Amino acid sequence: MTAMDVVTDPGPGPSGVVRVVNVRLPTVHGDFRAIGYLDRDGGEEQVALVYGDVAGERTLTRLHSECLTGDAFGSLHCDCGDQLSAALRAIAAEGSGVLVYLRGHEGRGIGLLAKLQAMKLQTEGLDTVEANLALGFPVDARDYRVAADILHDLDVDSVRLMSNNPCKREALLRHGIKVAEQVPLLMPPHEENIRYLRTKRERLDHYLPHLNAAGE
Numbered sequence: 001m002t003a004m005d006v007v008t009d010p011g012p013g014p015s016g017v018v019r020v021v022n023v024r025l026p027t028v029h030g031d032f033r034a035i036g037y038l039d040r041d042g043g044e045e046q047v048a049l050v051y052g053d054v055a056g057e058r059t060l061t062r063l064h065s066e067c068l069t070g071d072a073f074g075s076l077h078c079d080c081g082d083q084l085s086a087a088l089r090a091i092a093a094e095g096s097g098v099l100v101y102l103r104g105h106e107g108r109g110i111g112l113l114a115k116l117q118a119m120k121l122q123t124e125g126l127d128t129v130e131a132n133l134a135l136g137f138p139v140d141a142r143d144y145r146v147a148a149d150i151l152h153d154l155d156v157d158s159v160r161l162m163s164n165n166p167c168k169r170e171a172l173l174r175h176g177i178k179v180a181e182q183v184p185l186l187m188p189p190h191e192e193n194i195r196y197l198r199t200k201r202e203r204l205d206h207y208l209p210h211l212n213a214a215g216e
């Protein structure tokens with residue numbers, strides 16, 4: 001089977017994902033394989049970008065929550081687009097690794113339109129946590145079950161997780177993926193996102209020690 005083959009599996013993976021397609025995806029960061037999955041439980045179409053041989057232990061891994069404004073439009077409101085590029089570069093430099101791109105995670109799971117509403121509330125003085133709550137949503141509604149299912153399907157036993165978010169580590173552990181190491185993914189802050197990042201550090205317990213150097 002070549003990297004360009006389309007593969008349809010006869011049934012779900014270990015916990016409810018169906019591997020639908022495996023295709024070479026050349027990018028500015030290197031040649032990845034885009035492995036597409038259907039989440040049988042949630043109905044979402046998901047994708048993992050895989051570089052090299054990822055089966056086994058201590059696989060360099062990023063769980064990247066979908067962010068249209070940051071990933072596609074280059075929004076300066078967040079650091080998502082920068083993290084996406086940095087993670088793909090790191091995986092290519094490592095020679096192997098996987099990035100699970102999690103659709104349905106927009107706005108920490110509240111959806112695109114609600115995220116835009118939350119952004120508007122932030123321009124009026126609320127922080128990112130307060131904005132979600134003011135709209136009647138949880139602070140963070142994301143579920144990482146499907147990410148663990150995909151990693152199981154790829155025969156990844158343990159990961160070096162590129163994330164500043166302790167919740168991602170805890171979620172993978174709950175779903176049977178060992179986290180050998182949590183690797184910070186620290187993007188330089190700027191005027192447009194410094195308040196947002198400080199809120200993530202102070203209210204969501206994200207590991208962002210470099211913000212100290214940006215001044216308080």
